[in-house]
Amino acid sequence: MNKRIEVCLTPALLHLYDISNSIVVVIDVLRATSSIVYGIDNGATAIIPVAHVEDCLAYSGKGFLLAAERDGSVVEGYDFGNSPFSYTKEKVGGKTIVLTTTNGTKALHMARETAHQVVIGSFLNLQSLCDWLKVQDKSVLLLCAGWKDQFNLEDTLFAGAVVAELRKDFTHFDDSSVAAEDLYQLARNDLRTYIRKSSHSYRLALLNIEEDVRFCLQLNICKAIPVLSGDALVALELNP
Known part of the structure; x- marks a missing residue:
């Protein structure tokens, strides 16, 4: 099989891709997918992504932790938002x-409609994710959550990191994969400085969460690969 790897730079472009036989990696590194990876790695049984804040309320009083973020802030009345420091053991x-969340859970819901399989990527589980993708007999679409359907820099950099790692194991790359990898090669020696150029970096600075940003840019501190199973994200069972 000629496995292809593609990068969808924003969910607004997802309809252009045939993902029926592809593994879709949802990417929202600042901060949703980083927190999901960290939470599953730290023993969360499952994380149920829902599209709307109101959807969380249906789970109220049933023993679930409720997490809601909009525009970077915790929604009032919820247990926490999408800071990785809320997802400790x-x-x-x-x-x-x-x-x-504003972007990540929306991208997840869009992907699940037609994808063969949906998994979660972040810098925290980059190597574990790439090692697993290499041995799957499927094409891969790297879906950048972006910011409210617009392109963003940080998700594209992560997509580029995956392309760089998988280049030898796939036969076809689209132009957005080439561009993402080129951006990553520019930024890889100092991701934090490069991401300071991004619009989202300015938004996050206003929220005073620099520690979150730095945390999310750490490489390979987690092994877990969250996979969508039914309505919930759970730990993918990896062969030893």
Whole structure:
């Protein structure tokens, strides 16, 4: 099989791709997918992504942790948002979290409609994710969540990091993959400085969450690969 790797730079372009036989990697590195990876790695039983804040309320009072973020801030009345520091072993071990975010959960819901399989990527599980993708007999679409359907820099950089790692194992790359990899090669020696150029970096600076940003740019501190199973993200069972 000629496995292809493609990068969808924003969910607004997803309809242009045939993903019925592809593994879709949803990417929202600042901060949703980083927090999802960290939470599953820290023993969360499952994370249920929902599209709307109101959808979280259906799970209220049933033993779930409720997490809601809009425009970078925790929605009032919810347990937490999408800061990775809310997803520690002490807070999420053995728990199920219901999560909605501005961009990441929207991209997830769009992907699940037609994708063969949906998994979650971040710099935190980059190597583990790439090692697994290499041995799958499927093409890969790297879906950047972007910012409200617009292109963003940080998700594209991560997509480029995946392309750089998988280049030898796939036969076809689209132009957005080439561009993403070129951007990553420019930025790889100092991701934080490069991402300071991004519009989202300015938004996050206003929220005073520099620690979150730095945390999300760490490489390979997690092994877990969250995979969508039914309505929930759970840990993919990796062969030893």
